[in-house]
Amino acid sequence: MTLITDVRLRRILDSRGNPTVEADVITESGGFGRAAAPSGASTGEYEAIEKPPGEAIAAAREHAVPRLVGDAYAGNQREVDSILHAADGTDDFSKIGANSAVAISMAAAKAGADVLGAPLFQHLGGAFRGENFPVPLGNVVGGGEHAADATDIQEFLAVPVGAPNVEDAVFANAAVHAAVADLLEERDVPSGKGDEGAWAPSINDEDAFELVDEAVSLVEDEVGFQIEFGLDVAAAEMYDADSETYEYESAGISRDTDEQIDYIAGLVKEYNLVYVEDPLDENDYEAFAELTDRVGDQTLICGDDLFVTNTERLTDGIAQDAANSILIKPNQIGTLTDAFDAIELATENGYDSVISHRSGETEDTTIAHLAVATDAPFIKTGAVGGERTAKLNELIRIADDAT
Ligand SMILES: C=C(OP(=O)(O)O)C(=O)O
Ligand SMILES: [Mg+2]
Incomplete structure (x- = not known):
């Protein structure tokens, strides 16, 4: 049911008016997840690489989307994320961009939750998550x-x-x-x-x-x-x-x-x-x-x-x-x-x-x-x-x- 059938990527605006990556993940049973990458200004020296959104989208479409569609299950977050790593092949996401990666990763989680009919926090946290709030x-x-x-x-x-x-x-x-x-x-x-x-x-x-x-x-x-x-x-x-x-x-x-x-x-x-x-x-x-x-x-x-x-x-x-x-x-x-x-x-x-x-x-x-x-x-x-x-x-x- 959570087999990924489509991943769509686009540039949208962030709160500073800069472009960022948005991802839609769609599953076999019609599950839908949408997520967007945020962006830092005081970024750490050792962060994964945020590429210019246009480049990150093009690279993700070429290297990651074909590996996900028809093969990965949105309900299996570790599988989706390991495919993103394999598609990128670097240790800092410098090929597809951490902005494309995180948008797809989060959109997949939402698509998985959608298929299950559960709120995202429950899908991610499971039945035994704690009862506290941050x-x-x-x-x-x-x-x-x-x-x-x-x-x-x-x-x-x-x-x-x-x-x-x-x-x-x-x-x-x-x-x-x-x-x-x-x-x-x-x-x-x-x-x-x-x-x-x-x-x-x-x-x-x-x-x-x-x-x-x-x-x-x-x-x-x-x-x-x-x-x-x-x-x-x-x-x-x-x-x-x-x-x-x-x-x-x-x-x-x-x-x-x-x-x-x-x-x-x-x-x-x-x-x-x-x-x-x-x-x-x-x-x-x-x-x-x-x-x-x-x-x-x-x-x-x-x-x-x-x-x-x-x-x-x-x-x-x-x-x-x-x-x-x-x-x-x-x-x-x-x-x-x-x-x-x-x-x-x-x-x-x-x-x-x-x-x-x-x-x-x-x-x-x-x-x-x-x-x-x-x-x-x-x-x-x-x-x-x-x-x-x-x-x-x-x-x-x-x-x-x-x-
Ligand atoms: C949120 C922060 O800023 P930025 O996103 O600019 O790194 C931070 O430094 O904690
Ligand atoms: Mg800080």
Whole structure:
């Protein structure tokens, strides 16, 4: 029933107005799945290769589609994904593009779920998936590669750890986003938004910490449950390998690795940060390990550019105690199977998985299902904006359906 009879690929728009790959997978019994690849701006050095969409589509049509049609079963995700790997033949999807691969992989999963008549999270997670729902990390202020002339730290994330359910958590993050706007207006600070919908005022990081701290406290009082905050430092983007320093341009500060570790450890204590992503350069497992040793019992130290959803890099990180959580972005590695394997390896080793969007997104909601299917404790998918609320609203619907 899930035998794949057609795979269609096209270019569609992403949220930045750039082209991206969309895939439709159709099965023998009329099952249908559609998915689109997201795209990063602060990409990790070791990510699978995103090709220009036109080239990725042409290459996938030539090499992957003929191997899938009439041979692969959409309900057998590992088979679909291993055919994608075989059709590509490289270890970084540089032939068909990780964007074509991930769109086909996710579309196949949806087609498989369609044939079974099950929601995607149930098809992916099976009957014995856990009953928890992820806490959403909501990007409320940001800069870095996601906005010009804003904070050096890429993302300030609201974390509604005390929310009784997904719906309250999602609304709490939106309320923090709104409270930040009110505080900016009170202070006469104009602000546009970055790629993920976070406010991107022209302020330095120190001012942003005060702002987010206050916004979080205001909303916490309003909703009556605990909200903390966290960061995606995206430190690889500010690391200068020649001088071996982290350059905070808006504050005019340069920190060497020891100073960076001290700085982040100090922030964790001062602001009770519950989440810190990529606080150090993507090549520096050792510095990650030192920071994790210092504050890993108080906060999540999460590897995004460090691990790039790659089990080999995660294995190295685990061996060195480099972090205690991993960001999972299916397009960093190219298939759902690879993303699942990374989550499984993380879980076996006591690492938390944080399922994540990219800064360039579409209306695709696969990651909401992936987070629920794998019982991931956190999902990072913005706070507001259509391509972000697509996932957040899907999460609310899944919770409504499943409980
Ligand atoms: C979502 C992120 O940004 P991008 O998609 O630009 O890598 C991130 O760095 O976690
Ligand atoms: Mg990141």
